[in-house]
Amino acid sequence: MAKEITIYDIAKELSVSAATVSRALQDHRAINANTKRRVITKAEEMGYRSNQFASNLRRRKTNTLGVIVPRLNSHFVSTALAAMEKIASDAGYNIIISQSMESGAKEIMNAKTMFENRVDGLIVSLAYDTDSFEHFEKFAGKGIPVIFFDRVFDGGDIASIVIDNFRNACDITKHLAEQGCRRIMHITGNLKRNVYSERFNGYKQALAEAGLPWTNDLLLETDLSEKAGADAAEKIMAMPQKPDGIFVANDICAATCMHVLQQNGFLIPNDMAVAGFNNDPVSRIAEPNITTINYPAHQMGELAATYMINHLTGAASIHTTNKIILKSELLIRASSLRKK
Amino acid sequence: MAKEITIYDIAKELSVSAATVSRALQDHRAINANTKRRVITKAEEMGYRSNQFASNLRRRKTNTLGVIVPRLNSHFVSTALAAMEKIASDAGYNIIISQSMESGAKEIMNAKTMFENRVDGLIVSLAYDTDSFEHFEKFAGKGIPVIFFDRVFDGGDIASIVIDNFRNACDITKHLAEQGCRRIMHITGNLKRNVYSERFNGYKQALAEAGLPWTNDLLLETDLSEKAGADAAEKIMAMPQKPDGIFVANDICAATCMHVLQQNGFLIPNDMAVAGFNNDPVSRIAEPNITTINYPAHQMGELAATYMINHLTGAASIHTTNKIILKSELLIRASSLRKK
DNA sequence: CATTGCTCCGCAACCGATTGCGTTTTTTAA
DNA sequence: TTAAAAAACGCAATCGGTTGCGGAGCAATG
Structure with missing residues (x-):
């Protein structure tokens, strides 16, 4: 000592x-x-x-980026974070990370901590039940840049980086329809969040275009966990009129759902075509491989961090842009491919 | 502003x-x-x-924990981190995270940054090629506690939290032998790291106990990535004398390896029994489900953080203990189960 | 009434680096 | 040789809380 x-x-x-x-x-x-x-x-x-504090105190900046995510242990999030950390680290920034655990209340606390710790910028992906923008407005008030990624606020002019969920969902649903599915079910997360509501809308749009009817029982709102997938499978099997295709809003949930269905005698893709979302490793390992959307998690993290740092160093302003849509495409795999 | x-x-x-x-x-x-x-x-x-800096400056502490991991985007790491973050956050600590990208050089830089940022404590899982302890000695010199988890230094009296890799590997290999495997291959990571060397030793020990010979060609050192699994499968198929069982040091790699073997006509577990390590979600989704070791990632993260914080708050000293071995057990699944 | 013991609050010195401005020294120009 | 400009460095204020010590005010005790 x-x-x-x-x-x-x-x-x-x-x-x-x-x-x-x-x-x-x-x-x-x-x-x-x-x-x-x-x-x-x-x-x-x-x-x-x-002594960084003395320095920070005097210069009134911290060289630290705050990141708030719903949870760390998802493939998408950890991949995006890994990319952010690399960019930030190379630029001499530290990152402090906290998870909202999908709770809006916790997110508010996290934001407060970040605020008091004087992060130079904040990168956020929203919790399930965040309704308000208030806890982020403080940052704007002090001129601290905030960027949202993946899970963003629907309206508003807040800088955000997303993929085209609507279009992707549309594509995937259309693909299922083309493969002969007539009753396509959609299993998703909290519809309050843009990512899920947009996917839901894309799905409905594609159904409409394909001339397929949509009824309430074709939608299942869950937490998209492993367990939710298994539960969903049970529910499907109990349905009087079963679907012949499922579009699940994430791969993990799709995989377990598919797995349980298989164990109960369903043949994939013939009895049931399955599609997921994210291109999680499990989608490549499940048998059959799961059709999914290649979600550019790495690029998204990279972009968010780069963008933030450019803004902080004055190289480019965040305020000139407010939405960046990354490219993401449909990966057709065996779980949905009926026709050769 | x-x-x-x-x-x-x-x-x-x-x-x-x-x-x-x-x-x-x-x-x-x-x-x-x-x-x-x-x-x-x-x-x-x-x-x-x-203003936290002013406060930190004056009190000479930061309420911040540093965490250095090889990479963020692995299921094990992100799960452990999620647990740490939760504990730390509840105790009023922030965490700053950086990844060594498996490089010892980067790890040294990360440590330096953490040092200058005056973290109150440091939690580390080592990179592949870290040889030296020097960059952590500075911390000890200033009385800053350091805890290692998972990938730790072999010798020394540094506080570390691990599982019993030797025993687990022993168990898993023994299990394969009991299922009738006679040529059990081992696919692992960099043997410089305790986790892999111990598993290797456990594996050899079990072979010896089962009276099975070990030859050099039964060991394959890789980076344990998805791709490495596929490559390993190719190598196996090219072997003049093929193994009838594989023990892979992680599930992702095991899954892809198994998958490629299956595509080439191998029946699992009969032609080839497969076992992994970690209880990664993919092990539960791969078909057949993969026999593995239930690695308590969550508990490990929780423990590391709790332990660190107790030490910092004076509730208990790190120096009284130097190694904690968590319980982890064999999960036998279909990928290795030949006998009913 | 004097003494003791609290309660509650202010003074002022830190913590350690940064930086505007001024001073000294050296170099260049005239 | 001298004035002007440039280079190199020092002074001291500043960033915003924290905390040891001391003091004022007031009630309780003898």
């Missing part, structure tokens, strides 16, 4: 002022090259470590 | 000293309940947010 050494200690040792040491350490141009060398060497020698 | 308001502003407004405001905000006992109420109300009203 040795004494922490400061620029003052270095200054004393070298008989220069602390100001000079500070400037030398930052490679300030008004400091003689030779002096810089001496300072840096001495700092090294004395085991100096800069 | 309104002016940031401080305790001094509140103090002036209320005609009390900044010290009183500070104390009131912390619910200090030497402040009158009524005064506290006034301060808190006023703070709210003025839109005050405390």
Whole structure:
């Protein structure tokens, strides 16, 4: 627990002022090259470590990005985060991460913490039940940039990065219809969130275009967990008029649902065509492989972080754009392919 | 970009000293309940947010935990992190996360950043090629606790949380042998890391106990990625003397390997019994389900964080213990079950 | 009434780096 | 040789809370 050494200690040792040491350490141009060398060497020698707080306090910035996600342990989220961390780290930014656990209340607390910790920017994917934008308005008020990704607010002029959920859902549903499905069911998450409501709308649109009727019993709102998939399968089997195709809003849930159906004698894709969403590894491992949407999680994380950092460094402003739609495409696999 | 308001502003407004405001905000006992109420109300009203740096600077602590992991986007890591974040968050700690990308060099840089950011504690899972302990010694020197989890240093008296890799590998190999496997192959990661070397040793031990010979060609060292699994399958098919069982050190790799073998006509488990490690979701979705080890990722994260925080709050010292071994057990599934 | 003991609050010195402005020294120009 | 400009560095204020110590006010005790 040795004494922490400061620029003052270095200054004393070298008989220069602390100001000079500070400037030398930052490679300030008004400091003689030779002096810089001496300072840096001495700092090294004395085991100096800069104190970020003092620095942050004085400069009024933290070089830290805050990220709030619904949960860390999903393939999509962790992939996006991995990309963000890389970009941020390369640019000299730290990231602090917190999870809302799908709870709006927790999200509000997280936002507060980020706010008090003075993050330079905030990147968010919303919880299931977030209704209000209030807890993010504080940031805007202080000029702190906020970017949403994946799960964003429907309206408004807030910077957000998304994929075209509507169109993807449309494509996937259309594909199922083309494969001969006549009763296509949709299993999804909380319809309050854009990602799910848009997919739902795309699905209905495609049904309409294909001349297929839609009824209430074809929609199942769940939490999209592994277990939800199994439960959904049970429900389907109990349905008086069973569907012949399912479009699930995520792969994990699609996989378990499909699995249970198979165990109960359903043949995939002939008795039941299945499609998921995300291109999660499980979609490539489930047998048959699951038709899905290739969700560019990595690119999305990369873009969010890059965009944020460019804005912070003044290279480009967030305010000039407010929505970026990433490309994502349908991956047709065996779980839905009836015709050769 | 309104002016940031401080305790001094509140103090002036209320005609009390900044010290009183500070104390009131912390619910200090030497402040009158009524005064506290006034301060808190006023703070709210003025839109005050405390400045953590100033606070950190003064108290010389950050309420921040650093976490360094090889990569974020693995099921095991993200699950452990999710648990850590929850514990930390509940205890009022933030976590900053960085990934070494399996590179020792990057890990050193990450450690440096964490060091300069004055994390109160550091939780680490090592990169593939970390040889040295140096970059963590600085922390010990300053009295900053460091805990390793999963991938730890072999020797030494550093606090670490692990599972019994040796025993698990032993169990799994023994199980394969009991199912009639005579040539059991092992596909693993970098043997420099404890987790893989221990599993390798356990595997060999079990082979020896079962009276099965081991030869060099039964070991395949890979990066355990999805692709590595497929490559491994190709290699196996090219082997003059093929194995009849495989023990893979992670489930993702096991799943893809198994999948490719199946596509090439292998019957699982009869032609080839397969076992993985981790109890990743894919192990439950692959067909047949993959025999694996139930790795308590959540508990491990929870424990690491709890342990760290207890140490920081003085509730219990890290130094009294140096290794915790979590319980983890064999989950026998269809991919290896030949006998009923 | 004097003394003791609380309760409640203010003073002022930190924590460590940053930076505007001024001063000294050196270099260049005239 | 001297004035002007540039280079190099120091002074001291500042960022915003925190906290040891001391003091005022007031009630309780003897």
